[in-house]
Each structure stands twice: as structure tokens, then as C-alpha cells.
Amino acid sequence: xxFWLLKAAGTLEDEELILEYSMITIGWAELPDLSSVRxxxxxxxxxxxxxxxxxxxxxxxxxxxxxxxxxxxxxGDLVAVPLKTRNEMLTGKVTGDYEYRQISDFIxxxxxxxxxxxxxxGDFEEEYDVDLSSxxxxxxxxxxxxxxxxITKIKSLGALLEELNFTLDELGSLKExxxxxxxxxxxxxxxxxxxxxxxxxxxxxxxx
Numbered sequence: 001x002x003f004w005l006l007k008a009a010g011t012l013e014d015e016e017l018i019l020e021y022s023m024i025t026i027g028w029a030e031l032p033d034l035s036s037v038r039x040x041x042x043x044x045x046x047x048x049x050x051x052x053x054x055x056x057x058x059x060x061x062x063x064x065x066x067x068x069x070x071x072x073x074x075x076g077d078l079v080a081v082p083l084k085t086r087n088e089m090l091t092g093k094v095t096g097d098y099e100y101r102q103i104s105d106f107i108x109x110x111x112x113x114x115x116x117x118x119x120x121x122g123d124f125e126e127e128y129d130v131d132l133s134s135x136x137x138x139x140x141x142x143x144x145x146x147x148x149x150x151i152t153k154i155k156s157l158g159a160l161l162e163e164l165n166f167t168l169d170e171l172g173s174l175k176e177x178x179x180x181x182x183x184x185x186x187x188x189x190x191x192x193x194x195x196x197x198x199x200x201x202x203x204x205x206x207x208x
């Protein structure tokens with residue numbers, strides 16, 4: 001089992017589609033169906049036929065990434081995708097082989113996945129020693145079995161319910177405190193007291 005970093009999500013609408021349809025894409029929608037390619041050289045030729053002026057070194061690197069997405073990525077591998085709409089990484093397990101289907105103008109070369117969890121981008125970069133600003137679209141992440149198991153570990157229903165109940169209790173306490181502060185605002189005309197209460201409310205909301 002390998003762990004891939006894939007930085008290709010297209011527009012915000014495309015990001016919603018990969019979430020909704022549980023899939024990943026390498027981009028390059030302008031290229032035709034690549035199901036029949038047998039090596040990187042064939043991918044590179046297709047790219048250069050489409051873009052004759054493309055630099056040789058760059059086309060080789062991109063062809064390697066595309067070919068890896070098509071053939072080297074296997075069912076059961078893990079994949080991490082940085083989200084555009086949130087400061088989080090979406091992690092999942094690859095469940096399907098390469099397919100060519102037109103989902104959007106950007107999404108045509110796809111693989112199905114089972115999404116597992118999200119991780120804050122900063123934590124992910126530190127934990128797996130990756131640079132999300134690097135130019136590569138697809139790359140392998142070096143991670144031992146213990147780190148990989150952290151990605152695939154699914155919490156039990158009991159643990160999830162316990163977390164949910166704790167969150168609901170916190171929200172209830174927050175609501176009560178905000179109502180109390182709102183009442184204090186309603187009965188005071190002291191501008192300094194108003195500012196103090198407003199600052200306290202702002203602090204509470206930021207902490208939550």
C-alpha cells in the first residue's frame with residue numbers, strides 16, 4: 001500500500017464533484033482516453049501531439065505523473081488531496097482502476113475512492129514532511145505502517161457518538177453564556193460595559 005499526494009482539484013465546483021462522486025482526477029481533461037497507453041513514452045507523445053511547443057523536460061515529468069495515476073496507483077493505495085474551500089487535506093483509499101468519463105470540463109481522467117477523513121493542512125505537512133506548494137501534481141509520500149494506519153483508522157460508532165454528545169454539551173453551554181451576555185447588553189447603558197461584553201462575546205466565538 002502506497003500513499004499518494006494529488007494536487008489536482010480544478011475549480012471549486014470540481015472540488016464539490018470529487019467529494020460528491022467519491023473520485024479523484026489528475027486533470028488534463030484535454031487529453032483523450034488513456035486506457036490503452038502502455039508506457040510513459042506513449043503518454044508523452046499524446047501530450048506533444050496536443051501541444052507541439054511543450055518543453056521536453058516538462059512533458060516528461062507530466063507524462064510520468066499521468067502514467068503513475070493510470071497504472072502505478074493501485075486499488076487499496078491511500079491518497080491525500082488538498083482542499084481549496086477549507087484549510088484541510090482530504091484523505092481516502094483508492095477503490096477503482098483508471099476510467100475515462102466526462103464529469104466536467106476539468107474532470108475526465110478519474111479513479112474512484114472511498115473518502116476516510118480530513119486533516120488540517122499544517123498538521124499534514126508537518127506529520128508527513130511534504131510541501132503543498134511544490135509544483136508536482138502527483139507524488140509519493142514516504143510513511144511507515146504506523147502513520148498509514150492512522151489514516152485508515154476509522155472511529156467506532158460509540159466514539160463518534162461520544163464526541164457528538166460532548167460537542168452538543170459544549171454548544172449548549174455556549175448558548176447559555178451568550179444569552180446571559182445578551183441580557184447584560186440589554187440592561188446596561190454604560191458604554192464601557194457594552195464594549196467589555198462585546199469583547200467577551202467575540203473571544204468566546206473565536207475560541208469555538
